[in-house]
Amino acid sequence: METGILHQAEQVLIGACMSGRNLRYWPEPESRTPDMDLFPYVVDDEEWARENGYGRAARKELERAAAPSRDYFHGLPEERRRAWLTTYHGDRAAVIEAELPVGGTIGHSANGCVAQAWQELYGDKARWFRASRVTRTLIQMRVGRTQAAPAYVAARQRWSACMQAAGITADTPLALRRQRLADEEAGAEARDRLVATAEARCAASSGLSRTARDLDAANASALEAQYPAEYRNARDLREAALPRARALIRKTLTNQNSHQKGEEPSS
Template sequence: MSMSRAFCVLLGAAALSGCAGAPVETDVLHRAEQILIGSCMARQNLKYWPQPKSWTPDMDLFPYVVDDVEWARENGYGRTRRQELGKTAAPSEKYFRALPEDRRRAWLTTFHGDRAAALEAELPIGGTVGHSANGCAAQAWQELYGDKGRWFKASRVIQTLGNMRIGQTQADPAYRAALKRWSECMSRTGFSAATPLALRKQLLAQQGADAESNDKKAATAEARCAMETGLSKTARDLDAANAEALKKRYPEEFENAARLRESALPKARALVSEQKKGNLT
């Protein structure tokens, strides 16, 4: 669902890099989109709960490696936040699961559309991704951005470029060398892990009373090793360089997305404001 937004902020490169826009702006746009989807679903007598922008905010903050010792000591791998987000999802999941089969299908069709009309986006990495044009999601894009087709293309392209940035960084020999040093450092602290993500997944899969304190120990060790071995700096430097290179390679794509976001912001702010006042459901 999301890319590495907060990492972009940490880099201070949100406006320039492959990141998906400044966080405050994307927050407002996301909330407005959710309001519009909810209104559309309600018109069909279907319930919809707004979705968070990300289910894994820890990954947004640290897409490569947790490298903030203080954050790690306090949050571990973000287990508590993930659990909080999970709780927000419970009502919608319960509602959907309770629907009869035909109503579930109808709900999905109302939300996604029926594919009779298609939006398409050619991806810079290859392929043409498609999406229905007549569901509530697409209708929200239309209302917010004024052109659902243009927004679909822009959003999928920018998302792909963001993922390309991370993939390029991880494939870089300098990153892989630093990763090896990091793994050796972790071994010396008693943690066996080939990659930070593998360790994070392993820890987050654990349950029980000690789970969170174990998270914090591992994440703190991860952050210290990231700093000591240079993995943190290597990842951030490469990420910034790759972001800049992608921006130079795909200037129109980034500018197009930025224009669409900018033009949608006034409406988005108004929608969010109206909802805060209680004028919208």
């Protein structure tokens, strides 16, 4: 919930910045793969699977929501497209960097509307860039450690055998999900629901769901103990930004309602 509020506020700030440069911008969704956010290891909610399959409908809806921005960008002359990208991303005249826990350094322009939004929302764009990129890497590390654990591998193999018994060949849940979402033939969503429901049942009977959940929690705790300053830094920045984000969203909604009623927007 909190990350959604911060994302929404960031998108509002980016849009205002782009508009101020005489360019249009439509807010980007926080994620285009909500099914992966819910089930990063295996679909294990049978009721959700029966209703949603692999989240194909939600993914398509998010793609439709992103279409105006994509169509606008591709409809611009080449020179304006370059200007749009530079305005959004910034240039390389000034760079902020983050050293990653896995090694190496990642950078981002200190200019542009994205960096300006970070500055306005978090009060320190360089500190937020480092905190967000480091914690994102730590999430990837957590998932990687979980999937590499012998207990997870053993449970995944039991899950695969269960799926085989149900007439579905699948080495891993993620490979199966990619295979299903690549199916564009008629009736694909109905097949998604059948396969995802079998996946959820096998996730329970094989112990994969419980094993993944336990390992994920243990790895999250271990990484937070290993990198306490990084987690604390990101947490402090988010907590400090939340009041600003909520106030900005309230103001934006008020202005939108006033505009719809033909009133003068608040300053």
